[in-house]
Amino acid sequence: MYKVILNKDASVIKSFNNNILLVKEEGQEKILFQKGIGFGKKLGDIVKKGTVVEKVFIIEDKENQRNFNEILNRVDTKLIAIVEEVIAEISDELGEELNENIHIGLVDHLFYAIKRLENNEEIDNPFLVEIETLYAREFSMASRLAYRIKEELGVEVPEGEKGFITLHIHSARNNGKLSNTIKYSFLSNSIIEHVEDRLNIEIDRRSLDYARFLTHIRFAIERIITNSPIKNDLVDIIRMKYKVSYKIAEETRKIICKTLDIKEISEDEVAYLAMHIERFRVSLEK
Known part of the structure; x- marks a missing residue:
């Protein structure tokens, strides 16, 4: 260091x-x-x-300064110390400066989460498997923080809550945009559920095939939101050869456009989605 x-x-x-x-x-x-x-x-x-x-x-942000000082007045110093030490460890491990919002958002989130846990309230995270699959490194870091909280505060942090901590860490690596991180996780899950409905299957969320498919979807979303078009010279072949999967991919395009509030997605990207849906469909038949 x-x-x-x-x-x-x-x-x-x-x-x-x-x-x-x-x-x-x-x-x-x-x-x-x-x-x-x-x-x-x-x-x-x-x-x-x-x-x-x-x-x-x-x-640096004045609003963040006010919010952080407000947190100091109501949150146990020991919790803040644990979170700040782990943030420092994470920043060093990644070799990155994390967005300053994490000092406010993560502490505030954990303050209320611990209150719910102490009141024996369940914390449900519908995107846990997606989060753990897509952000494996951040999930490991979240688990480290959860371990520290258990060791020093005596509070057992469940897997679902580790997923929410993961989102805070991931968003801090991406300019602090937590709402976008959650939106893209929701979108990935919506696409998976649509594919399940159309193929009349239930996907094993712990399978390697699922992890691969989810990763392909996530990269497609990244290309779309960053306007990084990809060229696919096999569009016509994929459309003709994989008619069912291409139809599902076109439906998926509508889901993505609606969620991200964009007008169109290229046929090249639709063809890639169709190809991945087809591979996934075939792998389930083996």
């Missing part, structure tokens, strides 16, 4: 534990990570210019 040297004095807002501080430096709030940096620190103490820390997260 590379080190960061503070360029200016920073005033302590809050010490989460011995290793994490929230400070303000010339009006900008920063979360500092360094072993022992929070020991004995209290509101108003100064962290001197030139102090070396392992990692710095900056909360």
Whole structure:
């Protein structure tokens, strides 16, 4: 892990534990990570210019600063410390700076989730298998956070909740757009359910064939939303040879257009969807 040297004095807002501080430096709030940096620190103490820390997260957006400070007033410091430590570990492991929204959204989400769990309320996640399949690395990281919560707070985090944590991590890697992440997971699930209905089958959500098919769908959605067209020279052949699958692919096109609020999807993309539906259909007959 590379080190960061503070360029200016920073005033302590809050010490989460011995290793994490929230400070303000010339009006900008920063979360500092360094072993022992929070020991004995209290509101108003100064962290001197030139102090070396392992990692710095900056909360730049004014609304995020207000929301984070509101969270500080109602959320147990121990939970915030656990989440912030894991966020730092995730950022280092990925070699990426995560969107600052995760410091607010994930802590706030877990605060209410833990309350529900302590009240023995069930947490249902209809997209769990899709999330675990598409975002396997983030799901592993979410499981790590769930383990820490169990070890330090004594709260057992169920699989469904790990899926929601995964979405927060994934969205933080993609400019903080959690609503889009959920929308695309919903869309993938809608497509799968439509294929099931049309082929009159029930897909084993834990099968390798399902994982492959879901991945193909997800890549197709990515190409469509990023306007990255793909060329398919076999459109006419696929349309003639795989008539049932092509018809389902055309129906799928309508689902995608409606969900993403777009006017059209190219025949090339429809043909690729048809090809993957056909492969999936054939694999189920074996």
